[in-house]
Amino acid sequence: MTASSPLTHFDAQGQAHMVDVSAKAATHRIAVASGRITMLPATLALIVQGGAKKGDVLGVARLAGIMGAKKTSELIPLCHPLAITRVAVDFDFDTPASCVRCEARVETVGPTGVEMEALTAVQIALLTIYDMCKAADRGMTIEGVRVLEKHGGKSGSFSAGGVHTDGAQGPSA
Numbered sequence: 001m002t003a004s005s006p007l008t009h010f011d012a013q014g015q016a017h018m019v020d021v022s023a024k025a026a027t028h029r030i031a032v033a034s035g036r037i038t039m040l041p042a043t044l045a046l047i048v049q050g051g052a053k054k055g056d057v058l059g060v061a062r063l064a065g066i067m068g069a070k071k072t073s074e075l076i077p078l079c080h081p082l083a084i085t086r087v088a089v090d091f092d093f094d095t096p097a098s099c100v101r102c103e104a105r106v107e108t109v110g111p112t113g114v115e116m117e118a119l120t121a122v123q124i125a126l127l128t129i130y131d132m133c134k135a136a137d138r139g140m141t142i143e144g145v146r147v148l149e150k151h152g153g154k155s156g157s158f159s160a161g162g163v164h165t166d167g168a169q170g171p172s173a
Helices: 041-049 057-070 115-133
Strands: 027-038 084-094 099-110 141-151
Touching: 027 115, 041 057, 041 084, 041 099, 041 115, 057 084, 057 099, 057 115, 084 115, 099 115, 115 141
Parallel strands: none
Antiparallel strands: 027 099, 027 141, 084 099
C-alpha cells in the first residue's frame, strides 16, 4: 500500500487505521441508501395486511434501522462515531416483484460522511423483516443494497447512475 492509495483506511505501510478527520471541515452531510427483501407473495400479503404473528413488521423494522444507523461505529471497526442529526427509514411494496423496498436517509453535521450509517440502517431494517417473517418464509432474499446518493464534504455530491459534482461518472443504475 502506498500513501497515494485510494483505500484511505490503510497507512503507507499497509496497516489498517482509522482515518484522521480532525482537519476536515464540519459540513452538512446526507446519504441515502436502499435495498429490498424478496419473498413469497403470501409473505408479502402478511406484511401488507399487518397479519404477521409478531405484529407490525414495518414499524419494528423502521425502529431497528434507526438503531442500526446509530450503532454503525460499534459494528464497522474503522467507522467514526457520529452525532447523527436525522435518520428516516421508509418502505414501499412492489407486489409484482413480491418484495419490500427500504430506503434510509441519514444526516449529520460533521467532518465525515454518513454512507455507512445509511447502508447499515437499510441492512438492519431488512434483516428485521427477515427475522419477523422467517416462520412463514425462510427463502427470503436481501439484495440490491447500495448508496443512492450522498451530499456534503470535499468530494461533493454523488448520485448512483448520475454525475459527481466534480464531474466523475457514477456507476449506472
